[in-house]
Amino acid sequence: MGKSTGFMEYDRIPARVRDPKKRTRDWNEYSLPLPEKDLTIQAARCMDCGVPFCSVGMEIKNGVSGCPLNNLIPEWNDAVYRGEWEEALQLLLKTNNFPEFTGRVCPAPCEGACTVAISEPAVGIKSIEKEIIDYGFRSGLIKPEPPLKRTGKRIAIIGSGPAGLACADQLNKAGHYVTVFEKSDRIGGLLMYGIPTMKLEKESVTRRVNLMAAEGVEFVTGVNAGVDIKMADLKQDFDAIVLATGASKARDVNIEGRDATGIHFAVPYLTQSIKDNLENEGKQTLSAKGKKVVIIGGGDTGADCVATALRQGASSIHQFGHRGKLPELRTNQNPWPEYPHIFQMDYAHVEAEAVLGADPREYLISTVAFEKDQDGRLTGLHTIQVDHDIENHKYTEIPGTERFFEADMVLIAAGFAGATDDIFTNFNVAKTNRHTIDAAKGFYRTNEEAVFACGDARYGQSLVVTAIAEGREAAREVDFYLMDETFLP
Ligand SMILES: Cc1cc2nc3c(=O)[nH]c(=O)nc-3n(C[C@H](O)[C@H](O)[C@H](O)COP(=O)(O)OP(=O)(O)OC[C@H]3O[C@@H](n4cnc5c(N)ncnc54)[C@H](O)[C@@H]3O)c2cc1C
Ligand code: SF4
Structure with a gap:
């Protein structure tokens, strides 16, 4: 280990981020690198x-504790x-195909399970992971390594999310020909x-995809598998x-007034914004500009809608959650x-507070009806506390707790079924009774011969890190099925 008394001598150094107000004027990443001396500490x-x-x-209790990829955290901390x-990079890549994604978006269940966190703030594991992989790319150590x-x-x-990509990466490394179909x-x-x-x-997604293509993985977009190819x-x-x-x-949210214009699901809304950034010089075609926005759903997808609507110039934002405020x-x-x-300020909530002056979250609130004008346009929401x-x-x-919120845009981020x-x-x-593909964890086999399932399709909506872990484990099972032995981890 690095320093036996380090946890007693040094405080946690929080991840560095850009100024919350200024960063809402662009779409660039909000996180910043930590200097090497801080990382050493x-x-x-x-x-x-x-x-x-x-x-x-x-x-x-149905929650993730510790890293689902079993990342070798103490080992790379020491390096x-x-x-x-x-050395740290080699250790990290042993268990994680895409640390550039997890180092940015993972909610870090590893930190919740860190032993230091029993009495002190956890080691900043996620920041260290991000810097190790960014160092790898910066210094040219990550290059295509096709199988011999x-x-x-x-x-x-079928499907090119983190589960499909991790599965493809592993199976390609094992020497199989892999084609990824994406609709x-x-x-x-x-x-x-x-x-x-x-x-x-x-850019970091395309960089990884290009790397995998250079290693021999074939990518086919615009194909709805099962329909375009039976x-x-x-x-x-x-x-x-x-x-x-x-x-x-x-x-x-199937309540009165649901057919009003101005109500959108969160993922198509977020997708359109991303597409506009990639193809339309940032000109937002489904924009919250000047609008009173209400987001139904207190989770992370709802928070991403808050951050997106802020950047588009919403005049007000409320984020409704069914649950109560978490304890400190x-x-x-x-x-x-x-x-x-525990209560946390997500990046979006910090930004909303900086730009609009308040945390946008409303707790223990339920929407009972949407209100619309005679042209069918949304004008607001009737709510009640629960x-x-x-x-x-x-x-x-x-x-007696009924309220009315004016709104001309509602984003539904009420979860996934x-x-x-x-x-x-x-x-x-x-299918399981959770409407996911029935394939047992550890085996990933479906009822159909030679058909496997992994990621959110099998597990239900989860995390990027869980999807990568599922993709890796499924790859191992596929390799074993095809070869009667496997050397994949
Ligand atoms: C808005 C939002 C924000 C999130 N933020 C975070 C976060 O910050 N951190 C985190 O850890 N997790 C986050 N998550 C969860 C995380 O993104 C998912 O758990 C993860 O992406 C699941 O990976 P997957 O590969 O199983 O599926 P997906 O990423 O959903 O990928 C599935 C792919 O399959 C394709 N597909 C489906 N059917 C077909 C077909 N018939 N033919 C071809 N292609 C098909 C789809 O088009 C899609 O591209 C977020 C989720 C959402 C919705
Ligand atoms: S992938 Fe997530 S859980 Fe695993 S070490 Fe990185 S931040 Fe922690």
């Missing part, structure tokens, strides 16, 4: 606790402390169209098929090393 805070819960990646950046031999086996991956016009899944540019610049044809042309099609069936500190019901369910019985998962409306229906019909795969 961060790495020195790792106490090499012996049982690194940060690396374990287990599920506790960074010693200034051995190339090919097996002759052919695999079709959208760009590769990357939600990394490309979903997660906003200020969190993850799209499953029977895919089965004939490929030895195995992996469904990594995501969980994009959006939850709707862990409660006894949420002990270490569980993921800490009581949340956490134990029984029940919400009860509180009479699993995989889209076409996947089950077109690929004949069984």
Whole structure:
């Protein structure tokens, strides 16, 4: 380990970010690199606790604790402390195909499980991960490494999000011919169209895709697999098929006035904004400019809508959440090393406070009806406050707490209800009662011979890190299925 007393000597150095007000005037990434001396101090805070819960990646009470990729965190912290950046990079790449994504967008369940975090702020693991991989790209250490031999086996991956990409990367490394089919016009899944540019610049997605293409992975865009190419044809042309099609069936808010114009689902709204940045010199075609915006959904997707609407120039923003405000500190019901369910200011909330003067979140609020004018245009929302019985998962409306919010744009970010229906019909795969593809964890096999499933399509809407982990594990199973042995990790 780096420094045995580091965790007692040094404080956590928070991730560096751009000024919250200024950064809303552009779409560039909001995070900044940490200087090397700060990173050395961060790495020195790792106490090499012996049982690194940060690396374990287990599920506790349906939440992720520790890194699902089992990243070798104490090992790379030690290498960074010693200034051995190339060694740190090699250690990081052993378990994570795409640290440039996780280092930017991961909510870092590793930090919640860090042993230092029992009594002090956790080691800044995510900042260190980001700097290790950025160093790798900057110094030219990341270059195409095609496999030395090919097996002759052919695999079709359907969907190019982090799960599909990680699966493709691993199977290509094992020497198989891999083709990734994507129905959208760009590769990357939600990394490309979903997660906003200020969190993850799209150049880093294309850089990785180009690298994989140079290593031999074939990418085909604009193909809705199962429709444009039927499953029977895919089965004939490929030895195995992996469904990594995501969980994009959006939850709707089916209440009075839902047909008003001005109500949009979050992901198409975010996608349009990203597309406009990539193709339209930033001119926003579905814009919140000058509008009173209400976002229904208190989660991360809702927060991304806040940040996007701010940059488009919304005149007011409210973000509605069904749940109550989280406590400042862990409660006894949420002990270490569980993921800490505590109050946090996401990047978008900090920005909203800086630009509009207030945190946009409204808690324990339910929308009961949309109001529209005689032309069918949205004018506002009727709401009521609710009581949340956490134990029984029940919400009860509180009479007398009705309110009206003026709005000319509503963004629905109320979560996802699993995989889209076409996947089950077109690929004949069984579904779980969560509307995901039925394929057991650890095996990833569906009811159809030679058809596997991974990522959000199997697991339900989750995280980039979970999707990468699923893609890697599924690749191992596919390799074993095809070769009767596997050397993939
Ligand atoms: C707005 C938003 C923001 C998020 N922010 C974060 C974040 O900051 N951090 C984080 O860790 N997680 C975040 N997530 C969650 C994370 O992005 C997902 O868990 C992850 O991308 C899932 O990866 P995946 O590969 O399983 O699926 P996806 O990324 O959804 O990719 C699936 C791909 O399959 C394609 N596809 C579907 N059907 C077909 C077909 N028939 N033929 C061809 N292609 C098909 C889709 O077009 C899509 O490109 C966010 C999610 C959303 C919606
Ligand atoms: S991928 Fe996420 S959980 Fe794993 S080390 Fe990086 S920030 Fe932590």
